[in-house]
Amino acid sequence: xxxxxxxxxxxxxxxxxxxxxxxxxxxxxxxxxxxxxxxxxxxxxxxxxxxxxxxxxxxxxxxxxxxxxxxxxxxxxxxxxxxxxxxxxxxxxxxxxxxxxxxxxxxxxxxxxxxxxxxxxxxxxxxxxxxxxxxxxxxxxxxxxxxxxxxxxxxxxxxxxxxxxxxxxxxxxxxxxxxxxxxxxxxxxxxxxxxxxxxxxxxxxxxxxxxxxxxxxxxxxxxxxxxxxxxxxxxxxxxxxxxxxxxxxxx
Amino acid sequence: xxxxxxxxxxxxxxxxxxxxxxxxxxxxxxxxxxxxxxxxxxxxxxxxxxxxxxxxxxxxxxxxxxxxxxxxxxxxxxxxxxxxxxxxxxxxxxxxxxxxxxxxxxxxxxxxxxxxxxxxxxxxxxxxxxxxxxxxxxxxxxxxxxxxxxxxxxxxxxxxxxxxxxxxxxxxxxxxxxxxxxxxxxxxxxxxxxxxxxxxxxxxxxxxxxxxxxxxxxxxxxxxxxxxxxxxxxxxxxxxxxxxxxxxxxxxxxxxxxxxxxxxxxxxxxxxxxxxxxxxxxxxxxxxxxxxxxxxxxxxxxxxxxxxxxxxxxxxxxxxxxxxxxxxxxxxxxxxxxxxxxxxxxxxxxxxxxxxxxxxxxxxxxxxxxxxxxxxxxxxxxxxxxxxxxxxxxxxxxxxxxxxxxxxxxxxxxxxxxxxxxxxxxxxxxxxxxxxxxxxxxxxxxxxxxxxxxxxxxxxxxxxxxxxxxxxxxxxxxxxxxxxxxxxxxxxxxxxxxxxxxxxxxxxxxxxxxxxxxxxxxxxx
Numbered sequence: 001x002x003x004x005x006x007x008x009x010x011x012x013x014x015x016x017x018x019x020x021x022x023x024x025x026x027x028x029x030x031x032x033x034x035x036x037x038x039x040x041x042x043x044x045x046x047x048x049x050x051x052x053x054x055x056x057x058x059x060x061x062x063x064x065x066x067x068x069x070x071x072x073x074x075x076x077x078x079x080x081x082x083x084x085x086x087x088x089x090x091x092x093x094x095x096x097x098x099x100x101x102x103x104x105x106x107x108x109x110x111x112x113x114x115x116x117x118x119x120x121x122x123x124x125x126x127x128x129x130x131x132x133x134x135x136x137x138x139x140x141x142x143x144x145x146x147x148x149x150x151x152x153x154x155x156x157x158x159x160x161x162x163x164x165x166x167x168x169x170x171x172x173x174x175x176x177x178x179x180x181x182x183x184x185x186x187x188x189x190x191x192x193x194x195x196x197x198x199x200x201x202x203x204x205x206x207x208x209x210x211x212x213x214x215x216x217x218x219x220x221x222x223x224x225x226x227x228x229x230x231x232x233x234x235x236x237x238x239x240x241x242x243x244x245x246x247x248x249x250x251x
Numbered sequence: 252x253x254x255x256x257x258x259x260x261x262x263x264x265x266x267x268x269x270x271x272x273x274x275x276x277x278x279x280x281x282x283x284x285x286x287x288x289x290x291x292x293x294x295x296x297x298x299x300x301x302x303x304x305x306x307x308x309x310x311x312x313x314x315x316x317x318x319x320x321x322x323x324x325x326x327x328x329x330x331x332x333x334x335x336x337x338x339x340x341x342x343x344x345x346x347x348x349x350x351x352x353x354x355x356x357x358x359x360x361x362x363x364x365x366x367x368x369x370x371x372x373x374x375x376x377x378x379x380x381x382x383x384x385x386x387x388x389x390x391x392x393x394x395x396x397x398x399x400x401x402x403x404x405x406x407x408x409x410x411x412x413x414x415x416x417x418x419x420x421x422x423x424x425x426x427x428x429x430x431x432x433x434x435x436x437x438x439x440x441x442x443x444x445x446x447x448x449x450x451x452x453x454x455x456x457x458x459x460x461x462x463x464x465x466x467x468x469x470x471x472x473x474x475x476x477x478x479x480x481x482x483x484x485x486x487x488x489x490x491x492x493x494x495x496x497x498x499x500x501x502x503x504x505x506x507x508x509x510x511x512x513x514x515x516x517x518x519x520x521x522x523x524x525x526x527x528x529x530x531x532x533x534x535x536x537x538x539x540x541x542x543x544x545x546x547x548x549x550x551x552x553x554x555x556x557x558x559x560x561x562x563x564x565x566x567x568x569x570x571x572x573x574x575x576x577x578x579x580x581x582x583x584x585x586x587x588x589x590x591x592x593x594x595x596x597x598x599x600x601x602x603x604x605x606x607x608x609x610x611x612x613x614x615x616x617x618x619x620x621x622x623x624x625x626x627x628x629x630x631x632x633x634x635x636x637x638x639x640x641x642x643x644x645x646x647x648x649x650x651x652x653x654x655x656x657x658x659x660x661x662x663x664x665x666x667x668x669x670x671x672x673x674x675x676x677x678x679x680x681x682x683x684x685x686x687x688x689x690x691x692x693x694x695x696x697x698x699x700x701x702x703x704x705x706x707x708x709x710x711x712x713x714x715x716x717x718x719x720x721x722x723x724x725x726x727x728x729x730x731x732x733x734x735x736x737x738x739x740x741x742x743x744x745x746x747x748x749x750x751x752x753x754x755x756x757x758x759x760x761x762x763x764x765x766x767x768x769x770x771x772x773x774x775x776x
Contacts, residue, residue, distance in 0.1 A: 049345070
């Protein structure tokens, strides 16, 4: 298992962002759904080794990220796209991706080819020498994806990856993560259930910091039978699970 | 993930490539035009106005020029250090394998690269110019090292402040703080020069910052004797220590190492990093503290400048052998080869002055440049006119000018004033009780024949015109009656109106008495 969480909790002051989550995820594309404030980003930041859990056990790629040496090894094999991508406007696309390839300690001789491949995979080859300040929001998102995949990660964490992408790009992106999921564990945190339906082999739904559903997209769809809120079957499943979870919490 | 793939991933960071990227995108490039302007107006013009001797020109390098470079360097470094916070790349960078400290060192190194490069480019311009103009000696390198390390240390100070206190106003605050620190330090440093003579000067840690506005205490520094590099060595130690401490400090602070992800306890210290940082800080503190205490032991030598006993090379106290350069015919004018560019101007000024008094008792056969701080005690007993580049003579002219400026009429006249007053009065012209009215009148007459004005050192003539003719000011001589400027001028005019032969004849008979003060104003024909 590339991700193993046991009763993981993360608090910020009095607010419990992640509340006793236990998950074990292997290779494949894993969708993380949930409303705003459900704890998806906090969970993803813990998986990205940005934040340590307040309690519980976290193992990534069979290593304990609490140990400095193991954490470095994890980070060499990690790709992460944060919800809000910070970038350096004067860097070109290729330079920005290369910068992260270097920081991920990729073997030097592999860097040029890896950068070119990553930039091509997000279809930014023609803009490889464009400065980031000249790119649109969608293109910047693709640059963020390129830097995340440049080291061919074993654990890829994407927070709202399709935000700002046009439909054509979203289709291409789904194809990309399906491809990446053949070897690696890809965790996609999103609001867009159609992305999950199209690309994910497994999905978890978070609410109030807890995982309230885990299964395949088909199983989530099945939960929506008879439920009226939602434009698609998957959305109805999402709404049904969420409504049930809220009812349970309030009860 | 196969074992082979895992092994391949253990390859380490390639700082050269990352550094190249950082250098390319470092905002230090933006301030190069500002640095160029600062250099031109502050350093280049000052250096170009100095005589073309290496030590003098090198003094500019660690003068105000260094202050402005370090202020700008600290400010831009603080700005660069806040980049990750301003650009919100903290989370992204925190997930990379490379530790934050080495990553930030790369950014700092890029900033240091541009700032030090700009600084060294300025040094190259000054030294290049000097190489074309200087006729003796070679470039001193310790001041260059002190300046370069100072700029790097300022970058590190700014960067560490920006890392620990990221914010929009960090950069300007750091720049102002560095400027204030310099201001206080330089004022303290300059006060150590404010002494009546070299033997009473005592060292101070303030010597570790730029001193004396970049101007050495005398124009002949590094010419007759080596300029002791002791203070520059101590400056390198001190600023190098500051550099080490500032570079190592962020490595001990977890908040800085995660590059913005401040709440992360994943930034737990790596043992090797802690050890490296601790050793760096210890070495830096030791170097700075040692330099601090050494500077306090400095002593000012009249010939070699500030020396620090623990760092001093006794060989520096020995005169540097040289063969003078000489010009002129019957009256040879010689100068230290470092001042060879002035030889023509000195000779052109002295030849007509000597011609006015040729054949009189005590007329020198040649002029020689000396290391002395005072002129020979008794004029007329030597066949050599000794002049020193250190002296601002009776005429007020000195060697603090370029060779081109030395060809101007004012400089020529000043040189003639120095010679004639020395010949007529001896060193008493510069010292209390000063020249007698008769000496003044004769000197004024002789100078008038050369087209030179009254020497500015004559007390009656330095008063406002309304007072000088009627105040009855004392001449300053205890052995002669007082005289006014009008009386002295009348006697000078009368003496000047004599024929050349008559004047020469009277001088031949009376010059010895005139020098001794036995000749009064009334005795001048």
